[in-house]
Amino acid sequence: MAMYDNHRPTAELQALDAAHHLHPFTDGDALNRKGARIITRAKGVWLTDSDGHQILDGMAGLWCVNVGYGREELARVASEQMLQLPFYNTFFQTSHPPAIALAAKLAQLAPGDLDHVFFNGSGSDGNDTNIRMVRRYWQALGQPERSVIISRWNGYHGSTMGAASLGGMKGMHEQGGLPIPGIAHIDQPDWWSEGGEMSPEEFGLARARLLADKIEEIGPSKVAAFIAEPIQGAGGVIIPPETYWPEIQRICDAYGILLIADEVITGFGRTGNWFGSQTLGIRPDIMTTAKGLTSGYVPMGASIVSRKVAEVINGSDEFAHGYTYSGHPVAAAVALENLRILEEEHIITRVREVTGPYLKAAWEQLTEHPLVGEARITGMMGSIALTPHKASRAKFAAKAGTVGLICRERCFANNLVMRHVGDRMIISPPLVITEEEISLLMTRARLALDQTLDIVR
Numbered sequence: 001m002a003m004y005d006n007h008r009p010t011a012e013l014q015a016l017d018a019a020h021h022l023h024p025f026t027d028g029d030a031l032n033r034k035g036a037r038i039i040t041r042a043k044g045v046w047l048t049d050s051d052g053h054q055i056l057d058g059m060a061g062l063w064c065v066n067v068g069y070g071r072e073e074l075a076r077v078a079s080e081q082m083l084q085l086p087f088y089n090t091f092f093q094t095s096h097p098p099a100i101a102l103a104a105k106l107a108q109l110a111p112g113d114l115d116h117v118f119f120n121g122s123g124s125d126g127n128d129t130n131i132r133m134v135r136r137y138w139q140a141l142g143q144p145e146r147s148v149i150i151s152r153w154n155g156y157h158g159s160t161m162g163a164a165s166l167g168g169m170k171g172m173h174e175q176g177g178l179p180i181p182g183i184a185h186i187d188q189p190d191w192w193s194e195g196g197e198m199s200p201e202e203f204g205l206a207r208a209r210l211l212a213d214k215i216e217e218i219g220p221s222k223v224a225a226f227i228a229e230p231i232q233g234a235g236g237v238i239i240p241p242e243t244y245w246p247e248i249q250r251i252c253d254a255y256g257i258l259l260i261a262d263e264v265i266t267g268f269g270r271t272g273n274w275f276g277s278q279t280l281g282i283r284p285d286i287m288t289t290a291k292g293l294t295s296g297y298v299p300m301g302a303s304i305v306s307r308k309v310a311e312v313i314n315g316s317d318e319f320a321h322g323y324t325y326s327g328h329p330v331a332a333a334v335a336l337e338n339l340r341i342l343e344e345e346h347i348i349t350r351v352r353e354v355t356g357p358y359l360k361a362a363w364e365q366l367t368e369h370p371l372v373g374e375a376r377i378t379g380m381m382g383s384i385a386l387t388p389h390k391a392s393r394a395k396f397a398a399k400a401g402t403v404g405l406i407c408r409e410r411c412f413a414n415n416l417v418m419r420h421v422g423d424r425m426i427i428s429p430p431l432v433i434t435e436e437e438i439s440l441l442m443t444r445a446r447l448a449l450d451q452t453l454d455i456v457r
């Protein structure tokens with residue numbers, strides 16, 4: 001029996017929640033006034049809240065429940081592993097079968113020579129691992145001055161000091177005295193908002209070349225790595241122009257700097273391949289993964305590292321870094337089972353060949369709606385830009401995010417979870433969503449857009 005009451009009245013739960021629970025990324029004032037939405041159970045793509053509403057989860061939780069909710073196999077392996085070996089560490093020359101098997105499995109799934117794994121507890125501390133690892137790499141090669149990591153404004157890499165510094169969320173930097181030293185940012189490839197008169201192709205090249213400019217500005221001998229999400233997620237699902245990534249890859253290769261692909265969202269099928277790097281044609285030296293690794297059933301992250309980098313890290317003095325829960329046996333067992341489900345049920349192939357194209361066709365039709373400018377989607381991650389005037393790609397007069405928030409509230413009211421980033425609406429449903437559920441998602445999204453239009457007109 002769980003030590004909590006799933007059937008307590010909503011108002012009581014909300015009051016208790018507001019009294020004691022500090023929430024991540026939540027407006028405390030709104031929480032006190034309106035109370036949290038309380039989710040009590042879930043199955044497939046469906047959430048149930050404390051008032052009994054059935055809500056279609058268009059965000060897979062936080063972009064993570066790739067195999068959908070309520071998979072009994074995952075509960076079973078977690079329970080079996082807890083009885084077998086609930087914890088042991090991987091420090092000081094020790095290991096255990098679940099971590100060994102998972103590292104080998106990830107090495108098999110990852111592209112190119114990415115065949116070593118450092119386990120983390122989440123995406124944020126994974127990116128902290130990456131900062132430490134690339135600095136250690138260059139130090140071990142006798143180039144300790146190569147320590148600067150370049151990332152992008154409006155990128156998101158997590159909430160720890162290191163990861164939030166890599167991220168380009170100015171609001172986060174302002175609240176925490178960030179970024180830490182040794183991090184530099186370049187502008188993002190968001191053509192819709194920032195492309196001006198350029199074509200998407202010209203803009204993609206121009207934004208990629210900012211990396212070369214920044215490397216020259218800092219001094220090529222001081223730059224350790226570039227990190228980016230193949231497709232920005234929390235920044236608003238910004239799908240870069242096709243010219244962007246090939247030019248970034250060329251610049252990283254030309255200057256010999258390491259390339260870190262933050263695949264925390266794009267990993268494990270979201271873009272229709274195992275990894276976003278495969279979809280976007282990127283050859284990273286390190287990939288940050290988390291979320292879909294366990295479909296969010298338990299926390300776990302993994303930095304998947306190239307042989308070239310791993311040999312240097314392993315071949316020098318001990319890498320003085322690690323987390324108590326690096327390679328946690330229960331998380332590793334759940335991850336292995338989750339990967340088995342993704343593979344044996346051909347879930348990623350279905351996203352690439354069936355449900356992804358079906359959703360794309362419906363999603364792109366949203367540009368016919370008077371409020372929608374751009375509608376872009378890759379696999380199971382997409383966004384729409386809301387605008388008062390499509391041709392000029394104008395922004396609303398109201399403070400950025402006002403209209404997006406209205407639309408998000410209308411989605412909730414129609415039992416659909418869709419998130420807003422400023423005045424962009426984003427989706428990232430569980431990968432197991434069916435065509436019928438996609439149709440329902442689209443009907444509810446259109447209804448929410450119509451209602452938003454009525455309010456803002």
Ligand code: PLP
Pocket residue numbers: 062122123124125127156157158159229233234262263264265290291
């Ligand atoms: N990197 C990316 C691209 C993310 O989207 C996120 C979370 O959304 C993170 C890192 C941080 O991961 P976590 O919240 O597991 O620490």
